[in-house]
Amino acid sequence: MSDTHSAAQEQSKRYTITAALPYTNGPIHIGHLAGVYVPADIYARYLRLKGHDVAFICGSDEHGVAISMRAKKEGVTPQEIIDKYHKLIKDSFEAFGISFDNYSRTSAKIHHETASDFFRTLYDKGEFIEEVTEQLYDEEAGQFLADRFVTGTCPRCSHDEAYGDQCENCGSSLNATDLINPKSTITGSKPVLKETRHWFLPLDRYEAFLRKWILEGHKDDWKPNVYGQVKSWVDEGLKPRAVTRDLDWGIPVPVEGAEGKVLYVWFDAPIGYISSTKEWAKRKGIDWEPYWKDKNTKLVHFIGKDNIVFHCIIFPSMLNVHGDYVLPDNVPANEFLNLEGNKLSTSKNWAVWLHEYLEEFPEKQDVLRYTLTANAPETKDNDFTWKDFQARNNNELVAIFGNFVNRVVVLTNKYYNGIVPEPGAFTEIDETVLKDLRAFPAALESSLERYRFREASQVLMNVARLGNKYLADEEPWKVIKSDPERVTTIMYTALQIASALAVLSEPLLPFTSAKLRAMLAQEGEESISWNEIATKESLLPSGKQINQASLLFSKVEDKEVEKQLEKLENTKKMNEAANKTAEPQKETATFEDFTKMDLRVGTILEAEKMPKANKLLVLKVDTGIDTRTIVSGIAQSFKPEDIIGKKVTVLVNLAPRKLRGVMSEGMILMTENAEGKLVFVNPDEEGINNGTMIS
RNA sequence: GGCGAGGUAGCUCAGUUGGUUAGAGCGUCGGAUUCAUAACCCGGAGGCCACGGGUUCAAAUCCCGUCCUCGCUACCA
Numbered sequence: 002m003s004d005t006h007s008a009a010q011e012q013s014k015r016y017t018i019t020a021a022l023p024y025t026n027g028p029i030h031i032g033h034l035a036g037v038y039v040p041a042d043i044y045a046r047y048l049r050l051k052g053h054d055v056a057f058i059c060g061s062d063e064h065g066v067a068i069s070m071r072a073k074k075e076g077v078t079p080q081e082i083i084d085k086y087h088k089l090i091k092d093s094f095e096a097f098g099i100s101f102d103n104y105s106r107t108s109a110k111i112h113h114e115t116a117s118d119f120f121r122t123l124y125d126k127g128e129f130i131e132e133v134t135e136q137l138y139d140e141e142a143g144q145f146l147a148d149r150f151v152t153g154t155c156p157r158c159s160h161d162e163a164y165g166d167q168c169e170n171c172g173s174s175l176n177a178t179d180l181i182n183p184k185s186t187i188t189g190s191k192p193v194l195k196e197t198r199h200w201f202l203p204l205d206r207y208e209a210f211l212r213k214w215i216l217e218g219h220k221d222d223w224k225p226n227v228y229g230q231v232k233s234w235v236d237e238g239l240k241p242r243a244v245t246r247d248l249d250w251g252i253p254v255p256v257e258g259a260e261g262k263v264l265y266v267w268f269d270a271p272i273g274y275i276s277s278t279k280e281w282a283k284r285k286g287i288d289w290e291p292y293w294k295d296k297n298t299k300l301v302h303f304i305g306k307d308n309i310v311f312h313c314i315i316f317p318s319m320l321n322v323h324g325d326y327v328l329p330d331n332v333p334a335n336e337f338l339n340l341e342g343n344k345l346s347t348s349k350n351w352a353v354w355l356h357e358y359l360e361e362f363p364e365k366q367d368v369l370r371y372t373l374t375a376n377a378p379e380t381k382d383n384d385f386t387w388k389d390f391q392a393r394n395n396n397e398l399v400a401i402f403g404n405f406v407n408r409v410v411v412l413t414n415k416y417y418n419g420i421v422p423e424p425g426a427f428t429e430i431d432e433t434v435l436k437d438l439r440a441f442p443a444a445l446e447s448s449l450e451r452y453r454f455r456e457a458s459q460v461l462m463n464v465a466r467l468g469n470k471y472l473a474d475e476e477p478w479k480v481i482k483s484d485p486e487r488v489t490t491i492m493y494t495a496l497q498i499a500s501a502l503a504v505l506s507e508p509l510l511p512f513t514s515a516k517l518r519a520m521l522a523q524e525g526e527e528s529i530s531w532n533e534i535a536t537k538e539s540l541l542p543s544g545k546q547i548n549q550a551s552l553l554f555s556k557v558e559d560k561e562v563e564k565q566l567e568k569l570e571n572t573k574k575m576n577e578a579a580n581k582t583a584e585p586q587k588e589t590a591t592f593e594d595f596t597k598m599d600l601r602v603g604t605i606l607e608a609e610k611m612p613k614a615n616k617l618l619v620l621k622v623d624t625g626i627d628t629r630t631i632v633s634g635i636a637q638s639f640k641p642e643d644i645i646g647k648k649v650t651v652l653v654n655l656a657p658r659k660l661r662g663v664m665s666e667g668m669i670l671m672t673e674n675a676e677g678k679l680v681f682v683n684p685d686e687e688g689i690n691n692g693t694m695i696s
Numbered sequence: 697g698g699c700g701a702g703g704u705a706g707c708u709c710a711g712u713u714g715g716u717u718a719g720a721g722c723g724u725c726g727g728a729u730u731c732a733u734a735a736c737c738c739g740g741a742g743g744c745c746a747c748g749g750g751u752u753c754a755a756a757u758c759c760c761g762u763c764c765u766c767g768c769u770a771c772c773a
Binding site for chain 1: 697698699700701702703707708709710720721722723728729730731732733735736737738765766767768769770771772773
């Protein structure tokens with residue numbers, strides 16, 4: 002082997018690359034891909050090409066209350082839910098070319114053991130705090146109820162199907178114990194309060210460690226959005242965080258007297274990276290430990306911004322107190338991707354689903370990879386539009402990349418029957434072009450090492466641009482008529498660019514790279530390595546027979562874009578229709594129930610913002626009976642000055658309640674328009690006096 | 697309310713140890729060309745660098761304030 006090869010070997014490092022474990026309650030969409038899996042895959046592929054030792058690790062995250070609840074709702078077992086999505090996700094990743102070295106699942110035995118051992122180690126070290134609290138318990142089902150397993154009347158807006166953690170009507174976040182008339186969604190029975198013991202990870206004790214490690218140690222090499230978010234958390238003060246739950250779906254807490262309790266999904270999920278690595282190592286017959294415990298291993302977590310706290314604070318703290326483990330070298334979290342101007346939403350079906358894309362755009366994996374990379378939400382939220390998808394494909398992949406390759410291969414076949422010609426003397430222009438070409442690997446490395454994938458996609462495109470410009474300047478199709486000798490050098494040089502392109506495109510466009518290698522007859526033994534591009538005399542040697550041209554990319558027609566937009570329009574319509582469907586009628590109220598409520602016409606006399614609160618207005622209302630203070634959560638829909646003098650409907654005999662220190666005596670009746678803006682329910686006739694009864 | 701990130705050309709984004717006419721790609725307009733999927737190549741137009749103050753010989757870049765977007769957090773009908 003050459004000297005360059007051994008030099009590369011010497012620099013070779015060990016990398017453990019993780020991509021966020023997808024939660025198995027839905028398929029993968031473009032937001033996941035753009036934020037996590039595409040950049041992680043590009044990075045992993047690049048490192049392999051550089052000759053590094055890479056473990057690219059992922060798997061399905063299959064525990065947690067959301068799956069348990071969904072199973073109950075659909076009347077199936079949690080196992081059926083996770084099997085369905087695990088398969089769908091795993092298969093679509095594979096078809097999309099995400100090159101995981103191992104894709105495991107947290108329901109695997111090896112993971113249960115690993116997570117269990119991990120917990121036990123911290124437990125034995127006395128790292129946890131134990132605390133007994135009162136939680137809602139369903140006696141009929143014989144189990145504690147997670148917040149989302151409880152519904153009841155919202156104490157704020159009286160919506161009577163509020164969840165234990167949040168009221169979807171008024172948006173307030175709640176404690177399950179706050180709900181009026183709580184009801185178990187499992188049996189419908191009324192839950193009781195019961196004591197339960199849980200284990201907490203005392204994050205507050207790790208503040209000094211986190212400050213030193215991240216705030217001092219990674220000030221300059223972590224992305225501003227990640228660093229800033231971590232700083233924000235640490236500065237606000239960390240609190241102990243429960244790492245166990247009362248639930249029957251998950252990894253049993255491996256401690257005496259913890260029956261019916263499982264590890265909190267956020268405790269076990271990141272450990273899934275470790276168990277997936279173990280699974281992989283076992284299959285390969287190698288030792289997994291260096292990938293997590295050797296100080297020279299570089300651990301990198303690819304995640305979306307919603308996961309920053311877990312990957313930068315909780316998991317590193319766990320690894321640190323456990324001992325033995327290396328800490329992440331970087332966590333290049335991305336922001337979010339929007340779709341046609343709106344947030345991606347699994348529940349609203351506002352997404353481009355990977356498995357659907359693969360069916361609707363066969364053989365176009367690289368087009369989506371490229372679009373998502375070129376437009377990745379690296380520094381701020383970004384918007385995916387189908388028009389942009391079409392433009393990136395037609396104007397860049399087809400027009401620049403595909404076209405260059407096609408020109409070179411067609412001309413080579415036309416002039417030399419597909420045999421790489423022997424070059425003559427190189428001109429200054431040839432030399433410059435070849436020199437520029439050899440600079441590209443370093444340029445790409447610089448972008449990729451800094452996790453600037455968007456930039457890398459443009460650098461890659463510049464390789465094809467270099468080729469196109471070279472052909473346009475040298476005009477072999479003209480020169481062939483006057484000086485055919487010269488054309489051999491031109492075509493040889495252009496073919497070197499195509500050959501480099503085949504290798505350099507591998508991380509971003511793996512399918513295209515493979516096709517191009519095949520076209521240039523540079524597969525397997527014949528292929529050149531990334532590190533050789535800058536140094537090897539000839540990338541595609543004279544005399545080599547290449548194959549016929551075939552198109553690397555095809556145009557995306559307007560029709561296809563329209564079809565996708567139509568699909569989204571339909572989703573919108575369905576959502577609107579779903580919203581229009583009125584909620585079912587509540588249970589019968591007797592006349593007496595109704596007459597209990599004293600509703601009056603009132604007038605807002607004064608209104609001002611509650612200091613230090615976002616949603617609250619403090620109102621003085623003339624109810625006819627008296628002038629009283631009502632605190633109302635309408636500040637996001639109205640300016641105080643705009644509602645003074647407004648006639649409103651007031652529930653005057655609602656039990657008074659103190660809100661942020663101000664006693665609120667009553668409630669203003671509100672409803673909501675299609676955009677979610679609040680609207681007063683008020684008498685629209687003039688001349689109705691304050692205090693008039695509503696019946 | 698507090699904190700974090702962002703606000704630069706029609707679009708997507710670079711650019712901050714402060715320093716000549718603020719850059720790239722796409723789009724647009726014009727030119728050239730025909731080997732190539734009407735693609736490539738060359739050139740032009742297009743920016744009060746969110747807004748208002750300040751520091752400075754000099755500000756997209758530093759300081760103060762305001763506004764907008766996204767997120768976290770608090771509070772919360």
